[in-house]
Amino acid sequence: MMARRRPQLLRGLIVTVVCLLCAELAALGAVKLAPDAVGRLLGAPDRSWRSGTPVQPAQPVLAAAGSAAVAPTASGVAAALGPLLRDPALGAQTNVSVVDALTGQRLFDQNSGASIIPASTLKLLTAEAVLKARGPAYRLPTRAVAGANPGEVVLVGGGDPTLGAGEQRTYADSARLDQLAAQVKQALGGTAPARVVVDSSLFGPAATGPGWDSDIVSSGNASPITALMINGGRTTPAGPHGTSPRTPTPDLDAGKAFAAALGVAPSAVVPGTAPAGAAQLGLVESPPVDRLVEMMLTESDNVVAECLARQVALARNQPGTFAGAAAAMRTVLGELGLPVDGLTLSDASGLSRLNRVTPALLTDALLLAVKPEHPDLRVIFSGLPVGGWSGTLRDRYRKPTNGNAAAGVVRAKTGSLSSVNAIAGIAVDADGRPLVFAFIASAAPPPDGVPSSGQQALDRVAAGLASCGCH
Structure with a gap:
């Protein structure tokens, strides 16, 4: 009886995983698309091939697994890797x-239970924690309320790092301060706005993370984390790719942008808090959490990661600080059934050198997102960069030297x-078998x-896994 049922069970499992990995693809076979078409498919900006790159036939994009995909063996994987x-x-050491x-089935284990610095692969855990704690549809609000005096408007940050000042902004489809200002003007009627109070108290004072290198802000990798900012704390609305100059005062800069939209002088922008029970004058909201997770993973956005972790903290009645977010994330990951004994968290972006994660935990988290009982986690796969095509892997897997x-x-x-x-994700091997990995x-x-x-050496390892039948 079990022998007769196994092919049906295997086909069901394969179909489940293929649906998760290839939700963008309509066909069951391998689909080949030009690079810019893939970018549009994944929600990434159009990007042309670099000048001078040899023209080659397009590779399959997340080629679909067939129902006859042969299972790899541990010895086969060991021989390949x-x-x-x-x-x-x-x-000296690769875990x-x-x-x-x-x-x-764990096919290869090289110190996979050792707790080591994960760098930005930690964002996989941040994604699962916020999707569990807040849910995929939750949106982050930015509000304007009446101040204590006539003409005084309080801008209240809700932790949305993707907020933009206007049409020119870093994150597509983000909320906009100029639209919030239009709501405020309508709500005030004949009263002219005269003063803007900036309330970024939801996360406490703006701060950088424990264990961050001293040049994280100056190098453009992140800004101080606060509940109110525009363009992820960038000084200009540059694109989300790579590093960008950051401001040391993201909340006040957002307040000045809001003041400009209201016609208020920058000198009339001051820090403060909203009066209790203040009347709401306007509200704008971020894209839903599942879209924010995609943005965070695709471009490895450190500021988005830290702000999402604070949503986990708030959902679990913890303070919106680095420590509160770390404690809440650990709790939620444990609720998901993940082994957190070897987990030490100091931030959510992976910038901290105090973080410790095991490769086994990362692959367990990826496996959890595959399971049909966790549909709220599936967006993790659509957010992962594709080798040679999108996000932080757009310029990798382009040459024989890097797989x-x-x-x-x-x-x-x-x-x-x-x-x-480090690199952690999923690959489809030569037989069409999906394998999750963490190196x-x-x-x-x-x-x-x-x-x-x-x-490049790590990319060759991942490529070796993808090109292997590993029987």
Whole structure:
């Protein structure tokens, strides 16, 4: 009886995973698309191939698994990955977990239970925590309320880092302060706005994270975290790709942008708090949490990650601080049934060198998102960058030296700090079998380019997994 039922069960599992991985694709077979078409498909901005890049046939984009996909073996995976993991560019220690997404069988384990610095692969856990705590449809509000005096308007931050000042903004489809200002003017009627009070008290004082390198803000990787900002704390509405100059006073800068939309002088912008029971004059809301999660994962957006973690804190009645967010995330991840014994959190973006995560926890989290009983977590896969096509992997998997054979069939979250290179995600192997993986090189040599030799070596490991039948 069990032998007769197994093919039906396997087909059901494969269909479930394929639906998760290939929700954008209508056909069951491998779908080939031009790079810009893939960008539109994934919700990413159009991006042309770089000048001078040789024209090659498009690789399959998340090629669909067939119902006859053969299960890999642990010995086969070891034979494929072993030589690649001995690359000196990875450094002295690379911790690895590879798991069959259909059966949950761990196929490769190299110190997968060791707690090490995860860098930005930590954002996978942040995504699951906020999707569980707030739900995919939750939106972050930015409100304007009446101040204590006539003509006084209080701008109350609700923790939306994607808020923009107007049409020119970093995040597409974000809420806009000029539209909030229009609501306020209508609500005030004949009373002219004269003063803007900035209330960013929801998260407490603006702060940088414990364990962050001293140049995180000056290098443009993040701004101080506060409940009110525009464009993720950027000084200009630059695109979300890569680093951008950041302001040390994101809440006051947002207040000045709001004042300009109201016709109020910048000198009339002051910090403060909203009076209790103040009348609401206007409200704008962020895109839903599932879209914010996609933005965070695709571009590895540190500020979005930290603000989402504070939503986990608020949902669990914790203060909206780094410590409150860390405590709440650990609680929620435990509620999801994930093993958190080896988890140490100091932030939610992975910028902190005090964080500790096991590769096994990362692959367990990815497996959780595959399961049909957690449909609220599925958006994690649509947010993961695709090798050679989108997000932080758009410029990787482009050459033979960094695994271009796996372009389009590796989808993963990257992570990098000096001495740490990491990647965790999902790959479809040569037989169409989906495998989840986490590779963390925790003693990597210093960066020597973009991408670095260590990152390219990790890409070759992931490509080796994707190109392997591993029987």
